Amino acid sequence: DIVLTQSPVLAVSLGQRATISCRASQSVSISSINLMHWYQQKPGQQPKLLIYRASNLASGIPARFSGSGSGTDFTLTIDPVQADDIAAYYCQQSRESPFTFGSGTKLEIK
Amino acid sequence: EVQLVESGGGLVQPGRSLKLSCAASGFTFSDYYMAWVRQAPTKGLEWVASISYDGGSTYYRDSVKGRFTISRDNAKSSLYLQMDSLRSEDTATYYCTTLGDWFAYWGQGTLVTVSS
Numbered sequence: 001d002i003v004l005t006q007s008p009v010l011a012v013s014l015g016q017r018a019t020i021s022c023r024a025s026q027s028v029s030i031s032s033i034n035l036m037h038w039y040q041q042k043p044g045q046q047p048k049l050l051i052y053r054a055s056n057l058a059s060g061i062p063a064r065f066s067g068s069g070s071g072t073d074f075t076l077t078i079d080p081v082q083a084d085d086i087a088a089y090y091c092q093q094s095r096e097s098p099f100t101f102g103s104g105t106k107l108e109i110k
Numbered sequence: 111e112v113q114l115v116e117s118g119g120g121l122v123q124p125g126r127s128l129k130l131s132c133a134a135s136g137f138t139f140s141d142y143y144m145a146w147v148r149q150a151p152t153k154g155l156e157w158v159a160s161i162s163y164d165g166g167s168t169y170y171r172d173s174v175k176g177r178f179t180i181s182r183d184n185a186k187s188s189l190y191l192q193m194d195s196l197r198s199e200d201t202a203t204y205y206c207t208t209l210g211d212w213f214a215y216w217g218q219g220t221l222v223t224v225s226s
Contacts, residue, residue, distance in 0.1 A: 037212040039155075046205055046216040047147075047155065053211065090155055094211040098171050101155040 002026055004091050004102035011108045017079040020105045022091035024072045035095040036074045038067055041104075042087045050089075051076060083109065112136040112215045114206045119220030122196055132189040132206030132217055139187040140164070143209040146180060146191050148202035149219075156202075159191065160209055173199075196224045 003025040012018040028035045034054035039047040049058040051067035054074055066077045078085055086109060091102040118130040130146070145160040159180040160169045168180050179192040189206055203219040 035211055039213070041155075046218050047213070048216070049212060049214050052214075058214070092155070092212065097169060099157045101157070103154045 001098055002028065002093050002096060002100050004093060004100055006089075006091060006102040006105045008103070009106050009108060011110045012081050013110045014083060015080045017077060018081045018085070018107060020076040020078075020089050020107070022069075022074045022076070022102050024074075024093060024095075026095075027071045028093040028095035029070050030095065034070050034074070035093055036067075036069065037092045037094065038076045039090045039092065040085075040087045041090065047090065078107075081107070081109075112208075114208075114215060114217035116204065116206050116217045116220040119204065119222045121223045121225065123226050124197060124224055126196055127192070127194045128196060128222060130191040130193070130204055130206075130220060130222070134187045134189065134206075137208075137215075139182075140184040144180075144182060144189045145207050145209040145213065146189075147205045147207055147213060147216075148200075149205070150199075150202045153202075158204070161189070193222070196222075198224050200224050 005023045036054045038051040040050050041047040050061050050065050054069055055067045068075050088104040088106050090104045113135045115133045122128050146158040148156050148158050161180045161182055165182045177195045181190045201224045203221050205219045206217040207213040208215045
């Protein structure tokens with residue numbers, strides 16, 4: 001299985017930039033298609049799709065969320081961070097079955 | 111508006127069975143692969159099973175193969191998960207999701223607790 005590694009916690013000040021990383025145990029890209037996706041999960045809620053295929057913003061998601069990366073290294077950026085962004089963020093790969101998720105990064109406010 | 115509403119969770123003893131349901135609305139159900147994703151208390155997300163548009167192909171994670179069965183009824187816009195021989199490690203909130211390369215839409219989840 002492809003293992004996705006995320007840092008458990010990231011503390012950022014309001015109005016600053018948050019950079020959340022996800023490293024895959026093997027490449028999740030096919031040609032120019034990066035099969036990495038990002039979700040936000042607030043406490044007590046279901047996950048919500050933020051970014052698909054590494055850099056595409058899902059419908060209704062604010063433009064202060066963005067994604068980048070290829071191969072094994074991917075980044076979710078939130079700029080500027082707002083109080084409403086307090087949540088866990090998960091990466092997920094669809095390069096091969098079983099589809100796997102990272103263990104999540106909890107975004108905290110400094 | 112896309113809606114996915116799960117039901118059927120609850121407290122069940124180890125070794126017993128439970129069937130989850132998911133009612134879909136707001137989109138053409140038969141146009142989507144569907145999946146179940148679970149989340150153990152205070153833990154991360156874990157894909158459980160997927161099913162093709164017409165139900166002809168199904169996929170499972172190794173730990174549930176032979177115990178869980180995913181199915182769908184396109185006429186009723188419904189997804190199901192039959193869970194047999196339940197174990198304590200199956201305790202989780204189970205989410206119904208649409209599946210492309212990514213999990214676009216999610217239900218609110220239904221909690222399954224396996225305990226004696």
